[in-house]
Amino acid sequence: MYTQGTMIEATCILTLLQQLSMLPQPSTRPAGSVMRVLNDLSESDNNARNAMPPPSASATGLKRQGSNCGLRSLSMQVLGLRLSVPEPAQKRKTLIERAGEPLRPASSASRPPSAASQNPSNTSLYRTSSNASTISRNGSISSRNTSNSSYTGSLNSGIRPPASLKSANSTIRPKSSYGSNKPFGAASRPNSIADLQASHEANANKSKQTSLPKMRGPRSMSDMAQTSMPPPARPMSMSNLRQASSGRIPSVVIQVRDKNRDVSLSTQLDRFHLSDSLLEPVELPQTPTKCKSPTRIPKASPVPLATPTPMETPRLRRKSPTKTRHFLTPHTSIELPDPDERYNDFKKMFEDYKQMYQDTQTKIDSAREDTNHYRDKMAQLEQERSSQTESIIQLKSENQTLQYQVEAMEKSMQETKKDHEHRLEELRRGHRIDLETLRQEQRDEIENLKNDHRDDLKLLVQRYQQELDEERCKKNDALSQVSTQGALEKQRHQLELDRKDQEVTTAKLELERIEPVLQRERQINDDLRESLRCAGDNASSMESTRQGLQAKIAYLESDNQSQSEAYAAMEKRMNEAIAKSETIEEKLRVEEAIRRRLHNQVQELKGNIRVFCRVRPTLTVDDELAKMKYPDPEESTEIEVRGLDQKNAMGKDITKTLPFSFDRVFDPSQTNDEVFHEISQLIQSALDGYNVCIFAYGQTGSGKTYTMSSEDGMIPRALRQIYSTSKDLEDRGWKYTMEGSFVEVYNEELRDLLGEEKTPKKLEIHHDMENEETTVTNATKLSLDNKDQVESLLSQAMARRSVAATKANEQSSRSHSVFILKLVGRNSVTGKESKGTLNLVDLAGSERIKNAETSGQRLKETQSINTSLSCLGDVIGALGQGHAAGADSRASLTNNRDSLSTAHIPYRNSKLTYLLQLSLGGNCKTLMFVMVAPEKRCLGETITSLKFAEKVSRTRVGVAKKVK
Numbered sequence: 001m002y003t004q005g006t007m008i009e010a011t012c013i014l015t016l017l018q019q020l021s022m023l024p025q026p027s028t029r030p031a032g033s034v035m036r037v038l039n040d041l042s043e044s045d046n047n048a049r050n051a052m053p054p055p056s057a058s059a060t061g062l063k064r065q066g067s068n069c070g071l072r073s074l075s076m077q078v079l080g081l082r083l084s085v086p087e088p089a090q091k092r093k094t095l096i097e098r099a100g101e102p103l104r105p106a107s108s109a110s111r112p113p114s115a116a117s118q119n120p121s122n123t124s125l126y127r128t129s130s131n132a133s134t135i136s137r138n139g140s141i142s143s144r145n146t147s148n149s150s151y152t153g154s155l156n157s158g159i160r161p162p163a164s165l166k167s168a169n170s171t172i173r174p175k176s177s178y179g180s181n182k183p184f185g186a187a188s189r190p191n192s193i194a195d196l197q198a199s200h201e202a203n204a205n206k207s208k209q210t211s212l213p214k215m216r217g218p219r220s221m222s223d224m225a226q227t228s229m230p231p232p233a234r235p236m237s238m239s240n241l242r243q244a245s246s247g248r249i250p251s252v253v254i255q256v257r258d259k260n261r262d263v264s265l266s267t268q269l270d271r272f273h274l275s276d277s278l279l280e281p282v283e284l285p286q287t288p289t290k291c292k293s294p295t296r297i298p299k300a301s302p303v304p305l306a307t308p309t310p311m312e313t314p315r316l317r318r319k320s321p322t323k324t325r326h327f328l329t330p331h332t333s334i335e336l337p338d339p340d341e342r343y344n345d346f347k348k349m350f351e352d353y354k355q356m357y358q359d360t361q362t363k364i365d366s367a368r369e370d371t372n373h374y375r376d377k378m379a380q381l382e383q384e385r386s387s388q389t390e391s392i393i394q395l396k397s398e399n400q401t402l403q404y405q406v407e408a409m410e411k412s413m414q415e416t417k418k419d420h421e422h423r424l425e426e427l428r429r430g431h432r433i434d435l436e437t438l439r440q441e442q443r444d445e446i447e448n449l450k451n452d453h454r455d456d457l458k459l460l461v462q463r464y465q466q467e468l469d470e471e472r473c474k475k476n477d478a479l480s481q482v483s484t485q486g487a488l489e490k491q492r493h494q495l496e497l498d499r500k501d502q503e504v505t506t507a508k509l510e511l512e513r514i515e516p517v518l519q520r521e522r523q524i525n526d527d528l529r530e531s532l533r534c535a536g537d538n539a540s541s542m543e544s545t546r547q548g549l550q551a552k553i554a555y556l557e558s559d560n561q562s563q564s565e566a567y568a569a570m571e572k573r574m575n576e577a578i579a580k581s582e583t584i585e586e587k588l589r590v591e592e593a594i595r596r597r598l599h600n601q602v603q604e605l606k607g608n609i610r611v612f613c614r615v616r617p618t619l620t621v622d623d624e625l626a627k628m629k630y631p632d633p634e635e636s637t638e639i640e641v642r643g644l645d646q647k648n649a650m651g652k653d654i655t656k657t658l659p660f661s662f663d664r665v666f667d668p669s670q671t672n673d674e675v676f677h678e679i680s681q682l683i684q685s686a687l688d689g690y691n692v693c694i695f696a697y698g699q700t701g702s703g704k705t706y707t708m709s710s711e712d713g714m715i716p717r718a719l720r721q722i723y724s725t726s727k728d729l730e731d732r733g734w735k736y737t738m739e740g741s742f743v744e745v746y747n748e749e750l751r752d753l754l755g756e757e758k759t760p761k762k763l764e765i766h767h768d769m770e771n772e773e774t775t776v777t778n779a780t781k782l783s784l785d786n787k788d789q790v791e792s793l794l795s796q797a798m799a800r801r802s803v804a805a806t807k808a809n810e811q812s813s814r815s816h817s818v819f820i821l822k823l824v825g826r827n828s829v830t831g832k833e834s835k836g837t838l839n840l841v842d843l844a845g846s847e848r849i850k851n852a853e854t855s856g857q858r859l860k861e862t863q864s865i866n867t868s869l870s871c872l873g874d875v876i877g878a879l880g881q882g883h884a885a886g887a888d889s890r891a892s893l894t895n896n897r898d899s900l901s902t903a904h905i906p907y908r909n910s911k912l913t914y915l916l917q918l919s920l921g922g923n924c925k926t927l928m929f930v931m932v933a934p935e936k937r938c939l940g941e942t943i944t945s946l947k948f949a950e951k952v953s954r955t956r957v958g959v960a961k962k963v964k
């Protein structure tokens with residue numbers, strides 16, 4: 001009866017608890033299934049234990065009997081106080097028994113540590129609670145174990161443990177395997193969906209745990225269920241529940257009514273109190289294996305539980321302050337707790353847990369929402385992952401295909417390479433063979449050619465040897481002849497020289513004699529001019545007189561006789577004056593003829609070929625100058641040039657100084673004016689009816705053009721002088737006509753430099769030997785009738801000279817330019833005529849002959865220049881020889897012309913000499929300017945030019961004669 005009543009009461013309480021505790025997922029559970037609810041609770045405990053937040057200080061203080069079993073534990077506590085449940089569950093293992101079993105891996109590994117287990121303050125608080133005989137449970141597994149240990153301790157021997165042991169137990173608090181350093185209350189943030197789910201579950205469990213503190217009541221609900229109900233389909237295997245039920249066994253035990261002994265309620269309460277103190281945390285072995293003496297754990301007594309009647313509670317409350325101490329058994333000193341106090345505690349705890357449960361539920365809801373959100377996100381990510389995976393697979397397959405292609409291509413390339421190498425090798429072999437064959441053939445051919453050449457060479461050598469011997473014999477004969485002739489020639493020359501010296505001496509004497517005569521003649525001439533002027537004046541005065549007389553005659557005519565006589569006297573005087581004037585004029589003409597003769601004699605004495613040397617000033621300061629000296633500054637006829645550096649075998653300097661002598665030497669300081677002063681007499685000869693030729697010879701840049709054709713050069717000066725002199729001579733009855741032409745000889749061709757025609761006609765040279773006149777057909781001729789025409793001709797000549805430079809391919813020195821001026825004079829008084837020609841020649845640069853490093857057109861030009869200059873040298877040489885021969889044979893100056901005509905002069909060998917035929921030679925007056933550059937780099941050319949000029953200077957070509 002007692003048991004049955006108790007069971008009914010327990011069932012009612014459980015139903016109430018179910019409603020109050022708001023068990024999770026109540027809808028999923030079968031209504032009214034108390035055992036299933038308990039099972040769920042147990043599982044919730046297991047799952048959410050670690051996540052349960054620690055109770056507040058006040059709550060902790062209230063939870064003296066707290067367990068982590070929540071309301072069920074509370075109910076069981078209550079039941080433990082009131083019910084005496086028989087112990088039918090011998091089959092079930094106690095916590096200690098189960099401690100020997102291996103731990104469930106999931107629960108130990110993943111649960112976060114309990115803050116309380118790590119928090120020393122909590123520990124101390126817990127200890128304080130223990131000292132005050134109240135137990136504070138913070139829901140941690142360690143606390144639960146502690147309670148179990150306490151239970152174990154309490155049941156171990158049934159004897160109250162010594163104080164020292166208790167102290168030790170309370171001090172050395174076991175550390176749960178779940179312990180960690182994580183601070184209390186720190187929310188763990190889920191890292192993954194799995195974490196999130198775990199967190200969510202933990203929250204759910206926590207809420208369950210919070211709402212359901214662990215039961216510490218007597219026995220387990222399963223035991224109770226086994227007692228009052230049929231066993232549930234699902235056994236209550238949750239260890240915590242079992243542990244809790246086991247841990248509450250002492251409480252249950254204290255309610256067991258000992259039938260054999262009459263125990264008062266106070267005693268029981270005392271015992272209960274004592275038993276409560278036993279719930280103080282006791283260190284549990286950390287590993288279940290350490291619990292090696294489960295046999296020490298006393299099993300619950302099988303005695304039926306004695307539940308106090310409802311009436312007993314007020315009785316207990318009405319108890320005097322001096323509380324009766326209740327002991328667990330009469331034989332033990334284990335004190336039981338005060339039931340009222342515990343009841344109040346439980347009630348308060350219940351309220352707290354309820355509040356916590358509600359809070360937790362709210363958190364669960366939000367967590368669920370988060371979970372759903374994260375699930376969606378996860379699904380989305382999963383979808384992306386699958387698409388990425390697909391693309392990766394596709395790329396992999398493409399990559400595979402490409403790799404196959406690459407391999408195939410590599411393979412084909414290898415094959416092609418091998419094929420090519422093979423073919424190359426074959427070609428090389430073939431080429432080697434062909435080459436070898438060709439080489440062999442060429443070797444044979446060369447050998448044959450060599451043999452042939454050797455034979456030919458032998459024959460040639462023999463023939464040439466023979467010819468050489470013959471030639472040698474001939475040359476030896478000729479040499480001996482020449483040497484004989486040379487000796488004779490030398491002797492003859494010596495004689496000639498002596499004779500010439502004699503002649504010069506005679507001429508000098510003659511000159512000395514003539515000089516005063518000439519001076520006298522000049523004086524007479526001046527006097528005559530003066531008297532002529534006076535006569536002119538007289539004539540004019542006479543004319544005026546005559547006019548006066550005529551007027552007088554007219555007057556006298558009217559005045560008869562006297563007038564007639566005066567007129568006759570005047571006429572007589574006039575006639576006398578005219579006659580006197582005529583006499584004077586005649587005298588003047590005679591004097592002019594004498595002057596010309598004397599002038600010609602002087603020119604002849606100076607020589608028909610005269611050579612002037614002119615040294616150009618240096619143009620740059622950097623150039624090293626050749627060493628030149630002018631030993632006779634007064635006479636200015638010599639120049640000494642230090643030759644090219646020479647050293648003998650001993651290394652001694654044997655450089656020679658070469659002396660040269662000319663008719664005149666102009667040093668670099670002398671101007672064109674001074675030069676012209678020296679040649680002006682020669683220009684006058686042209687007016688006197690002589691052929692005059694002035695040419696400039698020298699290397700390029702030596703100053704030929706500057707001397708001949710520059711603005712104040714010889715050509716302009718000559719023209720101006722001729723024009724002015726001709727004008728002067730008009731007074732003496734001379735009337736001159738002057739014709740100028742300007743031609744050049746380029747590549748043995750004549751070109752007109754004054755011609756306007758675009759297609760110039762061919763120029764030809766024609767000599768009129770009878771009149772000793774040279775004509776260039778088709779050449780433009782400009783007459784110099786007035787001063788303007790002179791200037792015009794000069795400007796045209798200058799312009800054409802520059803055009804000529806262009807025409808002559810860049811350099812004027814590539815051609816010989818010849819200015820020809822024909823002078824024809826007629827004396828209206830005497831009826832005499834004179835024909836003279838003035839040739840002014842600017843030769844091409846002489847160095848081109850030797851230093852020509854040209855080809856093509858330039859080579860042709862060089863050859864042409866070379867030929868023409870060489871011909872000029874030959875002509876001058878031949879003229880000298882002819883003159884010598886003529887002089888030798890006839891020994892007369894006057895007959896030189898005849899002798900020259902008999903000698904062969906190679907005028908026709910070049911256009912230049914052919915053009916100047918009548919201006920060179922014995923009948924003409926020739927002046928050669930040898931132009932010299934002062935720079936040392938030009939020394940070679942300078943010496944060559946000076947030697948050539950000296951050779952020309954020594955040439956005697958006879959006496960110039962007037963043109964007929």
Ligand SMILES: Nc1ncnc2c1ncn2[C@@H]1O[C@H](COP(=O)(O)OP(=O)(O)OP(=O)(O)O)[C@@H](O)[C@H]1O
Pocket residue numbers: 615616617619668670698699700701702703704705706707811812813814843844845
């Ligand atoms: N006596 C001088 N005083 C001053 N300058 C001179 C003199 N002689 C020549 N020169 C200068 O030297 C340079 C070369 O002279 P020029 O052209 O007359 O030489 P060239 O031998 O006649 O040359 P080309 O090859 O043209 O015939 C010119 O610049 C000229 O002005």
